[in-house]
Amino acid sequence: MPEGHTLHRLARLHQRRYAGKAVSVSSPQGRFSPSLVDGRVLVRAEAHGKHLFHVYGPDAVVHVHLGLYGTFTESSLPLLAPVGQVRMRMVGATHWTDLRGPTRCEVLTSAEADEVCARLGEDPLRRDASPDRAFARISRSRSSIAVLLMDQKLIAGVGNVYRAEVLFRHNVNPSLPGNQVSRALWDAMWADLVVLMKDGVRVGRIDTVRPEDMPSVTGRAPRQDRHGGEVYVYRRAGMPCLICGTPVATKELAARNLYWCPACQG
Incomplete structure (x- = not known):
């Protein structure tokens, strides 16, 4: 989608x-x-x-x-x-x-x-979005942050790719309950989503890999995928983590595939 x-x-x-x-x-x-x-x-x-x-x-x-x-x-x-x-x-x-x-x-x-x-949640791409309102609801929830990020009534517009990637970029265990997410962590994740999604609007694809981890720097092969874009963990199950080399894990969560690095996000 x-x-x-x-x-x-x-x-x-x-x-x-x-x-x-x-x-x-x-x-x-x-x-x-x-x-x-x-x-x-x-x-x-x-x-x-x-x-x-x-x-x-x-x-x-x-x-x-x-x-x-x-x-x-x-x-x-x-x-x-x-x-x-x-x-x-x-x-x-x-x-x-x-x-x-x-x-x-x-x-x-x-x-x-x-x-x-x-009926929709806060959209990181809209000027009227309020990360405060989103955090108020997240901080009261026992559901995992991986589930909450995909709840369109909380955060509108974030899908499976941005969910997996923003959790990796902030070394967050996907199973972390919403009520254990600190305000500092949420502010950092929200700010990152704003930057990443604005870049997605500009270029028309999702790129989440930092400059120092790009193929041109590390020498690895560029990603070959119909979705395009360089990512850390999304749809890389079983492949080595770009940071630590641990195989990327996957499981089904709320009818969607979740991807994460067990070491970086442990």
Whole structure:
């Protein structure tokens, strides 16, 4: 599932290409009703966690959650015929985009969109995020920090990659209960998430390896993975830790695979 940086990157792209102008919106697949937004001016595009919002006015906000299989494909004009099951097509003055396979694609009012956001936690990529509110809830929980970081009602936008990597970068045992996370540790992890996720928005992939541990410095082979990016432990089960050489461990936790170094994070 795309993590929060992907949705913020899409929001910035759609803001740049479509906001402030009338947009043609259709549903070639027929599973989305665009009548309330077709031909209207897109006021803004924004993201909260893993959710994307196209705001056309107080009575019409297109809410998209990509889920596991949703994707946007972007192209400049001229317009081509739809290929595959296109849930939503947006056509602007210079570009067009097709949305396929999302978990959610619906028109909401501003009040309804606000209700969606109210159910989400603090997004490290949003200016209105409050690490204080997040810590207040984490510090009362007996659940592990690995579980809490993936709870979208607490931290919006962090997925499996950022979860594994930020825990490694701060030498945190994934099983550490939330109520044993110090304020200093939380502040350091939050600040790190902000930097890492902003970099993800900028480059379009997740890189978490520090400069001194990059292949160009250490001489190791670059990562070969369809997800791209240099990481410490994510999807490196059984491979040597880049810092200490201990095989990276993995287990299923809350229906997701967790990765960590038993030595560095012991």
